[in-house]
Amino acid sequence: xxxxxxxxxxxxxxxxxxxxxxxxxxxxxxxxxxxxxxxxxxxxxxxxxxxxxxxxxxxxxxxxxxxxxxxxxxxxxxxxxxxxxxxxxxxxxxxxxxxxxxxxxxxxxxxxxxxxxxxxxxxxxxxxxxxxxxxxxxxxxxxxxxxxxxxxxxxxxxxxxxxxxxxxxxxxxxxxxxxxxxxxxxxxxxxxxxxxxxxxxxxxxxxxxxxxxxxxxxxxxxxxxxxxxxxxxxxxxxxxxxxxxxxxxxxxxxxxxxxxxxxxxxxxxxxxxxxxxxxxxxxxxxxxxxxxxxxxx
Amino acid sequence: xxxxxxxxxxxxxxxxxxxxxxxxxxxxxxxxxxxxxxxxxxxxxxxxxxxxxxxxxxxxxxxxxxxxxxxxxxxxxxxxxxxxxxxxxxxxxxxxxxxxxxxxxxxxxxxxxxxxxxxxxxxxxxxxxxxxxxxxxxxxxxxxxxxxxxxxxxxxxxxxxxxxxxxxxxxxxxxxxxxxxxxxxxxxxxxxxxxxxxxxxxxxxxxxxxxxxxxxxxxxxxxxxxxxxxxxxxxxxxxxxxxxxxxxxxxxxxxxxxxxxxxxxxxxxxxxxxxxxxxxxxxxxxxxxxxxxxxxx
Numbered sequence: 001x002x003x004x005x006x007x008x009x010x011x012x013x014x015x016x017x018x019x020x021x022x023x024x025x026x027x028x029x030x031x032x033x034x035x036x037x038x039x040x041x042x043x044x045x046x047x048x049x050x051x052x053x054x055x056x057x058x059x060x061x062x063x064x065x066x067x068x069x070x071x072x073x074x075x076x077x078x079x080x081x082x083x084x085x086x087x088x089x090x091x092x093x094x095x096x097x098x099x100x101x102x103x104x105x106x107x108x109x110x111x112x113x114x115x116x117x118x119x120x121x122x123x124x125x126x127x128x129x130x131x132x133x134x135x136x137x138x139x140x141x142x143x144x145x146x147x148x149x150x151x152x153x154x155x156x157x158x159x160x161x162x163x164x165x166x167x168x169x170x171x172x173x174x175x176x177x178x179x180x181x182x183x184x185x186x187x188x189x190x191x192x193x194x195x196x197x198x199x200x201x202x203x204x205x206x207x208x209x210x211x212x213x214x215x216x217x218x219x220x221x222x223x224x225x226x227x228x229x230x231x232x233x234x235x236x237x238x239x240x241x242x243x244x245x246x247x248x249x250x251x252x253x254x255x256x257x258x259x260x261x262x263x264x265x266x267x268x269x270x271x272x273x274x275x276x277x278x279x280x281x282x283x284x285x286x287x288x289x290x291x292x293x294x295x296x297x
Numbered sequence: 298x299x300x301x302x303x304x305x306x307x308x309x310x311x312x313x314x315x316x317x318x319x320x321x322x323x324x325x326x327x328x329x330x331x332x333x334x335x336x337x338x339x340x341x342x343x344x345x346x347x348x349x350x351x352x353x354x355x356x357x358x359x360x361x362x363x364x365x366x367x368x369x370x371x372x373x374x375x376x377x378x379x380x381x382x383x384x385x386x387x388x389x390x391x392x393x394x395x396x397x398x399x400x401x402x403x404x405x406x407x408x409x410x411x412x413x414x415x416x417x418x419x420x421x422x423x424x425x426x427x428x429x430x431x432x433x434x435x436x437x438x439x440x441x442x443x444x445x446x447x448x449x450x451x452x453x454x455x456x457x458x459x460x461x462x463x464x465x466x467x468x469x470x471x472x473x474x475x476x477x478x479x480x481x482x483x484x485x486x487x488x489x490x491x492x493x494x495x496x497x498x499x500x501x502x503x504x505x506x507x508x509x510x511x512x513x514x515x516x517x518x519x520x521x522x523x524x525x526x527x528x529x530x531x532x533x534x535x536x537x538x539x540x541x542x543x544x545x546x547x548x549x550x551x552x553x554x555x556x557x558x559x560x561x562x563x564x565x566x567x568x569x570x571x572x573x574x575x576x577x578x579x580x581x582x583x584x585x586x587x588x589x590x591x592x593x594x
Contacts (some may be wrong), residue, residue, distance in 0.1 A: 015378060048402035049376045079346045080570035081312060105345035105400065105433050106550055108571060116571040136402050138435055253403055273377035274405060274413040 002157035004036030027065035033215035059093035101131035127156035147180035162191025196237035199225035299454035301333030330512035356390035398428035424453035444477035459488025490541035493534035496522035
């Protein structure tokens, strides 16, 4: 399941709880669009801000609404004990895989990061995707650390941060990592603005934020890259540059949250405080960007 | 209460729970030594790794064992809603003050950080200390942001990161911040190796990790600085350089955890996984450092 487009939906959330109907609708749209998998409770799904009970409920809703499309559930937490509980809950809910980022408060040593994956993979009965996201975890994975973790049982995929802009450098980056991990472990792109470049460079999957709301657009980029049409994948991604600019400036989560609201798919606000909705001028920029890029449904 | 030595004890924790007796003993030692206040559930107290129920219990134990010495309780969490619940719990437990760091997963904007303090201070009936700790939260407070937050109701103190090594630069740093905050708000030093320098530069308080285990030693530094004996405060701190070196290399939490174990005040291990105890060679270095600095009780 760690190939093709993995779409990451928002979890619309207010101070009084999760908007379950909005969430289920978001997931159903992804399944209907034909994505390869659904990544619920990723960073875009706000996993870090929800309680264990909320996360178990969202996992169950995701599996139900996915209607047979494999669902991967984010199980990250600051403490190993919590991660183990969340892994159990996700598996009970019917998750086909779990996604684990090493969340930090105290900075972790390499041995502590490895120990987390060792403790968790030992207990799993579904495959795990290693979630390397230095922007949120502040963990800098070395390739050597990836190599150690990728040998652990049940590790099936790695979700890496944005590849370099230059295609040759992007390919060198993927090749260097690939040389250190088993053949059975796939590498997936993230950082939507760099995803076409990542797919063209050899990533087998795209863990996509934009795909969580605009699956057809993200699938077109994915299919072009999968067919070896690098230039077309790049061109399709470049057409979304007005959106990528907003992602870079405001963070993809806040932008997708506002886009969901503009599409009538989520209430306003739909992010858990202290996160705030996009400021009004940025919402106007977003509306213009969605129109100019044709992202209107 | 935001003056003098505020000592931050560990919360000895294993995978099966909190070692309540060890925690209460640590707090009692601080009260008996005559510290001005006790900062329970700070970063050293592992607040980020404990459940709401555990934190409420630790707050109650701290107030009881402090025997009248004011207790400040860390109420940080990723979500505003959780922080508000923790504030309520801390106040119910008898806390004299609360300590709030803007924990992050998604990076927060300045307005989001301000909004967090605005939402929380509005609900408080005890004073709050703003906890500026970029090493754990990755939030970079500007002085302008400190100035805005310090105007909020119930804000009584700011705990700042280490001041510069150079005494003149340290004083300039404190003076610059002081110019932007009300006279009623005190500034406190942290980063133990820079604390004497911070006190000499005009900090009214020291929020101390080493003081959580060795209160007499930290009090001697504090009293020297309070009496205007800058050179003595500096000399007393410099004597602890072998310990400061270990703090810089391994993090003060892991070092104090191992020191507590070497003193017979906590079991081994006593940190929540994924955090791991100091590796064996570092423990030997620590034993030597404790002996050479006279930190043996």
